[in-house]
Amino acid sequence: MPQIQINSIVCLATSESGHDEVYLICQADAGIPIRVPAQLAESHAMSPSTSDNTWTFDDPQLILNYEYEVLVTLWDEDLSYDPNLATYLQSNDFQYDGTNNESIQLSNPNGAKYTINFTRIN
């Protein structure tokens, strides 16, 4: 079964002034979604400044198992507990293509620009 490891996310630009309060929804093969951070209302503050532009997943690592694809969506949490008020930043659908280490840059007309750094494990 293929695996993909999300190593880090880098903020090049936010969707709003100040910080984006970023969380991920990772969904493999249209299955049960995984929230990162797991706890409701938790997020990771990000901005392009060097002090908080990189969110690194090393403890714990973020390794996603999938059969055909895994859709990783970045959200900006605007009001705790209410996903209706979250802002969609961007998403990428990872499918197995035989390549290894990679990064992908995603942008949104709302200003958000993020890079996902990842490694294909299998």
Add this chain to the structure above:
Amino acid sequence: MKTTRPLPYDGYVERFHELKAERGPVASKTGPAPELSDSMRQVFSAATAAWNRWANSPKGAQELQAMRNANPVDARLAMQDLVSGETFQEVRQLLQSLDLPFNSFSVGINFEVELILGFSGTLGGAIGIGDSHGVSASAFLSLGLDEGVEAGALAGVQFGLWKASPEDLGGWSLGGELIVDDELGGAIGASWNLSGSELQGVWLTLGVGVDDGGELQESYTFILGGFDGFLRPVYQPRKTHFLILTKLHCENPSTDGGHNEVYFTFQADSGTKYYYPTYDYFAMAEGDTWYCGRSVMFDSSIAITLWDEDTGGDTNLGSCTISYSQLTAGQEVKFTISSSHGLDDRVYYLYAKLIY
């Protein structure tokens, strides 16, 4: 911090308190402990094996962890799918071959109710057996005050055999763990009605910290149905075919400031309606391509509607239907979504790739 909408499980906890204030007296002891028959042991043993195969697989472990943190909407869909799907197929076949005095079999995961102190929860899926075989299935949430519950039990899984059919599992019960069963590797427990006179079911809990002869605990089971207000579903039950909506191209947006605030709904086989993005939208202007990468499970067809989010009411940009017969595995197919309003012609192209 005061929120405008409730927490995912708030409503159930609030209702628990209301129901507790309304209910009558609770017995301090129950009828005799039920005997575990060979057939019941067979079922629990098979369920344990099936569960361990799934939970110990890389994908299963990932899904189990996700379920523990999922909101009620996705958790309900996923639990129903789990107990009805491939993982427990052999268990269901075994249940059909046995003559048991029960009408439901359930699989439930114990978890912490988010941010609510003093409550334990079991989120489960139940299917009909015996006279209720093939008749119904349900998903449920059982909430109980956590006095007397070992902390480790919150990590466990519970298999249950119940007198009631799946749709009738709701209501009060008085339950407790009776004995640790080394052969089955967990604790056997039972549930009675609140007067302690009528046995409702027998269950096996696996997990760390299970104890022998715990105190009686009252709990209320809610049958989960429909969708919880503001939460939209994300989990899709397994179906025959699987495709990816790879990209959406804006050929000509509506004359609305030169761009549209786009989201689409998709509905496989006239079933549950899903949104993508699940909330919010993606702004698109002429010539833009959105690599949406939205996977969809379906049996025969998917109805897709494209929307432009507007303050005064969202605008329907058009629809298309994707049928399995139009697709070939591995090939991307283009579908046109268009609509007109006066002189305003909107055209989008949606691309779909069939996986299987």
